[in-house]
Amino acid sequence: MIDLEGRLSDSFRSKTLKWLSGEYHGLNGTQYDVLDEVPTSLEFSRLVHISRPVLIRESVIPEDDDQRAWSKEWISGKMGDCEISVAVTPNGRADAVTGGLDGRLYFAEPHTQKMTMPSFLETLSSGTEAEPCRQNSAEVHYLQSQNGNLFTSRYFGLTGEDDPSEFEPLRDYVPSEVPWCSEALDRMPDAVNLWIGDEKSVTSIHSDPYENIYSVIRGAKHFTLLPPTEGWCLKERQYPHATYSRSGPSHELELIPSSSVSTPLVRWSSIADPTAPGALPSDAHPIHVTVKAGETLYLPAGWWHHVRQEGFTVAVNYWYDMEDRGMSWVWLNFFRGTEEPSLGNEEGAGAKAGERAEQ
């Protein structure tokens, strides 16, 4: 009876999620707003309430008089020999589900390697077009430390703590906040991140419980987006955790499973590439948005996103805490299905919707 009830409940849950995502899609379609310039704080507040992606054909990063600003040479010149943390993988798929040597699937975190900016940039394609990179390494490097590598909430002085950054020399060129977003949300950013990579790195599909303002400075990013309502199409499963590591400086990267005792399973989508034909069911309605240099994407909290890059790509993103009063947080948890009423035959408890992932 419990099994029977569990099975029927699951079928009803699936029916409910399909109904909700169908209604949502029926009402909203796959449209997204395109603005020629950044919104006012009031306009942006309205957009946050609607909570759909918006492409803005203006950057939040001020243009520099120096035409070479944000070129590899310019960045190398500013950063000099400072050591920075770079994510390294054998395949460009950091924070993604990957097969291990034992044939099992793992949620694989990248190896973090300290190097100078010039040596990192040498590993990347040169232009916006994919080109053979100078260093013939099989490994893929991506600056994606995503821990507020430019600014964290500490920068705004509320805690009295310091906010050191590996990218201190670049802080003069990146605003610490997006004024119209800070005013609309009545708060300062939780994290501001610099991202530098190329077409060899791909970000697997996931969602974050943050309002996200994403400006591309060089290159282009191709986003594949799904609304929170369509998360059920993404087949989230629990995967054991592993990290790329090497046993010595000149050794190849190996995927090392983490201790199953101390490291919880990671809930992640089983869809490796949602842009591949047939990867998503027909109920999924992905939205494809290309964000070019000089443009900004508003990516609302809870939206699923998969990201590819076009050649050498530099971007900055601003994560703002989402509004936690009202209904939004409850919905995101409901759609993630991580805290719904027990159905008897569910998988073990997974990551909260609140857990931030990469990008």
Place this chain on the structure above:
Amino acid sequence: MIDLEGRLSDSFRSKTLKWLSGEYHGLNGTQYDVLDEVPTSLEFSRLVHISRPVLIRESVIPEDDDQRAWSKEWISGKMGDCEISVAVTPNGRADAVTGGLDGRLYFAEPHTQKMTMPSFLETLSSGTEAEPCRQNSAEVHYLQSQNGNLFTSRYFGLTGEDDPSEFEPLRDYVPSEVPWCSEALDRMPDAVNLWIGDEKSVTSIHSDPYENIYSVIRGAKHFTLLPPTEGWCLKERQYPHATYSRSGPSHELELIPSSSVSTPLVRWSSIADPTAPGALPSDAHPIHVTVKAGETLYLPAGWWHHVRQEGFTVAVNYWYDMEDRGMSWVWLNFFRGTEEPSLGNEEGAGAKAGERAEQ
């Protein structure tokens, strides 16, 4: 099997709604914001996103130099012998579930009677305290025509149509819009209504799919509010429609059932008085807000409300269309349960969540 599945699904639906309302309550409690003055449009836009009630200790109706403004004498003087439409019931419960002569329960609409403002006002209590009214009528009168009796969207000239009002002489004293609300929502009101009544009239619990700005000018209104998530506590059922009517000018009101062929059933709460002890289950968390003369309530779209008045009460409300993009509309329909996936043993299709009721 279908019966079995229907029963289990119902039980899961109920479990899901209980879970969602428990999470919502856990996050939001029964707190509501109190503002000393009206918000800016940006502040109000944020409040609309949170979608919880806000009591504002300031009116949206400008104070008049004349101390007698909005007294019975003042209103009568302004209106003179113009005929107005007044709702009349034997019991003060217009638009409520009421027993008919045949012993069945009906959704009862009031009788609409044309009279002058002075003769209507004579039927009401005199002050803010309940007092015996001058006219010893057993019938209860309430000015609650709620069809945009002061202004409709036509007033704003977008359709080119006229916007006549029975209360034309009072238009000079009531703004046609609430600027900070119009700016926040980027639209003009759909309807602006004048409400005049006393403690003998009660508004039964219901919800409207409109953002509602409610200013009390004289007297006081006691609101009992429930969030959209707790609608399942209100036992909505389908009731046949009936209207109070009299067979001749001096005859008593009778409740006349409407034709069941031409008049659809009305979906309405079975809870006659949610303020009565034990009327609501323990999962319901009603919020009690008293709005006094000179104060304003922001009542977000979809919130359930039951309203009592304290003596002679004058109020004006502004209904604004809610944002129809994004998720809000889908949720309201889901919570009303009027369009959920078929469960096999549900009642017939009811009113859409979109149907506006009184107050």
